[in-house]
Amino acid sequence: MSSMIPTMRHVRGFDVARPLSIGMLVLMMLPLVFLPLASIFLFGTSQGLTSFMESLTAPEAVFALKLSMVTSFWATLFNVIFGLFAAYVLSRYNFWGRNALIVTISLPTAIPTAVAGFALLLLWGPYGTLGRFLAPHGIQTMFTAGAIILANIFVTFPLAFGVIKPVFDTMSRSLEEASATIGATRVQTFWHVTLPSLRGAIVSGALLTFARAVGEFGSTILVSGNLAGRTQTAPLYIFAKFNEGQIEAANAIAIVLALFSFLIFSVLFFARDWLDVD
Amino acid sequence: MAQVARSMEKLISADAKDIQPPAAASVVGVSKFFGKTSVLQNISFDVAEGEALVLLGASGSGKTTILRIIAGLEQPYTGKIMIHGKDVTELPARERGVGVIFQSYALFPKMTVEKNIGYGLRIRKRKRKEIKKTVEELLSLVQLEEHRKKYPSQLSGGQQQRVAIARTLAYDPEVLLFDEPFGALDAQTRTRLRREIRDLLKKVNVPAIFITHDQEEALELGDRIAVINVGNIEQIGTPAEVYNNPATEYVATFLGAANILEGVVRKDYVEFGGAKIAARIDSEKFTEGQPVKLIFRPEDVALSMTQELPSGHSCFAGAIVEETSFVGAYERLRLRLDPAGGNSCDTGDTPYYLTTETPESQTAKPIIATRPKPETMAVKLRRGDRVFIGLTSFTLLPKDLRPMAGTETSR
Numbered sequence: 001m002s003s004m005i006p007t008m009r010h011v012r013g014f015d016v017a018r019p020l021s022i023g024m025l026v027l028m029m030l031p032l033v034f035l036p037l038a039s040i041f042l043f044g045t046s047q048g049l050t051s052f053m054e055s056l057t058a059p060e061a062v063f064a065l066k067l068s069m070v071t072s073f074w075a076t077l078f079n080v081i082f083g084l085f086a087a088y089v090l091s092r093y094n095f096w097g098r099n100a101l102i103v104t105i106s107l108p109t110a111i112p113t114a115v116a117g118f119a120l121l122l123l124w125g126p127y128g129t130l131g132r133f134l135a136p137h138g139i140q141t142m143f144t145a146g147a148i149i150l151a152n153i154f155v156t157f158p159l160a161f162g163v164i165k166p167v168f169d170t171m172s173r174s175l176e177e178a179s180a181t182i183g184a185t186r187v188q189t190f191w192h193v194t195l196p197s198l199r200g201a202i203v204s205g206a207l208l209t210f211a212r213a214v215g216e217f218g219s220t221i222l223v224s225g226n227l228a229g230r231t232q233t234a235p236l237y238i239f240a241k242f243n244e245g246q247i248e249a250a251n252a253i254a255i256v257l258a259l260f261s262f263l264i265f266s267v268l269f270f271a272r273d274w275l276d277v278d
Numbered sequence: 279m280a281q282v283a284r285s286m287e288k289l290i291s292a293d294a295k296d297i298q299p300p301a302a303a304s305v306v307g308v309s310k311f312f313g314k315t316s317v318l319q320n321i322s323f324d325v326a327e328g329e330a331l332v333l334l335g336a337s338g339s340g341k342t343t344i345l346r347i348i349a350g351l352e353q354p355y356t357g358k359i360m361i362h363g364k365d366v367t368e369l370p371a372r373e374r375g376v377g378v379i380f381q382s383y384a385l386f387p388k389m390t391v392e393k394n395i396g397y398g399l400r401i402r403k404r405k406r407k408e409i410k411k412t413v414e415e416l417l418s419l420v421q422l423e424e425h426r427k428k429y430p431s432q433l434s435g436g437q438q439q440r441v442a443i444a445r446t447l448a449y450d451p452e453v454l455l456f457d458e459p460f461g462a463l464d465a466q467t468r469t470r471l472r473r474e475i476r477d478l479l480k481k482v483n484v485p486a487i488f489i490t491h492d493q494e495e496a497l498e499l500g501d502r503i504a505v506i507n508v509g510n511i512e513q514i515g516t517p518a519e520v521y522n523n524p525a526t527e528y529v530a531t532f533l534g535a536a537n538i539l540e541g542v543v544r545k546d547y548v549e550f551g552g553a554k555i556a557a558r559i560d561s562e563k564f565t566e567g568q569p570v571k572l573i574f575r576p577e578d579v580a581l582s583m584t585q586e587l588p589s590g591h592s593c594f595a596g597a598i599v600e601e602t603s604f605v606g607a608y609e610r611l612r613l614r615l616d617p618a619g620g621n622s623c624d625t626g627d628t629p630y631y632l633t634t635e636t637p638e639s640q641t642a643k644p645i646i647a648t649r650p651k652p653e654t655m656a657v658k659l660r661r662g663d664r665v666f667i668g669l670t671s672f673t674l675l676p677k678d679l680r681p682m683a684g685t686e687t688s689r
Contacts, residue, residue, distance in 0.1 A: 177351050178386075183401055
């Protein structure tokens with residue numbers, strides 16, 4: 001039987017466009033994406049693993065990584081909860097100014113991060129619109145970890161919302177209505193019916209927000225003050241060490257951040273099915 | 279005071295005896311607007327204990343809105359909803375104890391069949407043992423025991439529907455509301471499920487309100503049918519009542535095929551152009567010379583090649599066969615009333631049965647008819663053949679009058 005198959009197969013001319021176009025795509029990506037990434041790893045490990053580990057475990061480096069994680073965590077927590085709430089309100093209720101609100105929420109992605117940081121300084125800084133009233137009471141928001149969180153919240157504001165809102169929009173209203181007629185309160189309905197359907201969107205929204213927050217530079221450098229060991233996040237550390245000519249120290253952290261984002265995107269990519277269905 | 283209360287009680291119980299079975303659910307004078315558009319106008323009806331009521335209407339007739347108002351998902355503009363004698367108009371959906379089977383079933387996608395069915399009990403904080411027992415019983419009632427661990431997306435449409443029903447039965451609903459329950463299914467499954475649901479309802483004895491636009495479904499499912507048209511109930515009654523004695527032209531044409539001819543009331547007959555038909559005229563409803571509509575079902579028409587029709591058939595008119603066509607189980611004929619056909623019909627032999635597909639308002643317009651296979655085989659009719667028509671039963675409605683104004687039926 002198997003010998004029959006080749007004779008039945010349609011034989012067609014060799015399609016040159018196929019390998020050519022694939023090859024071209026890879027070639028184009030090589031200098032743009034692959035090589036820069038590869039060089040981080042090549043460079044970082046060129047002096048041997050011990051010196052790499054030394055750079056990595058330097059107190060300032062560890063602090064910068066920790067600070068990045070902690071501030072990103074709080075910003076993510078806030079933005080996921082806020083995004084959930086905003087998505088609920090904006091997809092469940094129709095009101096005057098609704099579209100304007102949607103646009104406003106999405107705006108921070110379009111604003112250059114340096115501008116975002118600058119705007120925060122103008123508001124909360126010691127001479128800022130609000131900060132000037134707080135400063136006499138000894139309340140200083142800028143140049144602290146809190147400022148970094150504020151900046152992270154601002155620049156990642158629409159990410160979780162943007163992932164959750166479409167799921168809300170397409171979610172059948174009748175699920176919630178069914179839950180209500182069965183006898184559930186709004187809270188019970190949200191907890192048992194709405195939230196499980198949003199699980200995937202919440203997880204991927206959180207990962208996106210976190211990944212973006214960990215890498216944030218432009219706004220952070222303005223609002224944090226970039227104080228080593230106090231308000232210096234991982235990207236700021238890389239920049240600082242690079243400026244001081246300590247390429248290796250910068251490189252070690254760069255590798256960690258690169259691996260970290262690989263990890264998050266692998267989760268987003270390979271766990272898609274799990275995130276969507278059971 | 280106590281005495282007064284007791285005598286009041288007596289009064290009430292005496293009243294209750296007069297009113298036959300107390301209504302499980304009542305809709306009283308409900309009207310509803312969407313913006314400035316009136317969608318329901320003063321709707322009232324009752325559903326008795328254990329009864330299945332079908333709200334039949336075209337899309338946009340407001341039937342879904344009625345259902346949503348009963349369920350508490352929509353507020354009425356005026357009127358009230360009573361469930362087992364209790365006014366629930368102000369209660370939110372979750373406190374009404376009503377079971378809704380949504381058109382798409384609205385099963386919770388992240389819960390298994392078991393979890394879906396037990397949901398109503400879980401949110402009522404029942405004991406785990408009790409929940410397990412009830413779920414077990416319901417699973418066997420709807421015959422889904424082996425599917426208990428599956429998710430809704432893994433079930434067929436019919437199975438999903440059974441889960442949806444079981445999910446409402448779990449908390450002993452006061453009344454079940456079905457929103458177009460078979461809309462999403464193919465014709466074969468539909469017929470099967472119709473029977474299943476009817477049997478299931480008999481078993482659990484819960485009053486039910488169905489919503490449908492399918493007249494066949496309404497006739498088969500309903501103990502009673504309410505025909506809704508643009509926010510009004512045109513008629514409410516048993517399937518036989520509504521089918522045989524339609525109160526309005528709309529009911530006649532929406533529920534099955536009907537011939538509609540316009541005529542004028544005379545002393546003891548109705549005149550249609552050159553034809554006349556004997557009728558007992560109710561003088562309270564009709565006056566001589568009043569224009570009326572004569573409505574008759576296809577199967578109430580007898581056909582004969584001679585002027586003789588079986589006794590009990592009011593002689594009607596002569597007609598000419600315009601077209602015959604084979605439609606499977608029966609033959610369809612298009613007839614035109616013959617102005618020169620004469621009116622003198624005696625009793626005679628073989629009757630043939632007619633169906634019209636489209637309402638006709640004038641004698642000059644054709645009547646489309648069908649007759650069953652045996653008759654088709656016995657007497658072949660061809661284009662141009664002359665036949666005589668008799669009617670077993672028909673309904674007279676005053677022309678240009680709104681619904682319910684008056685009907686006259688002769689059997």
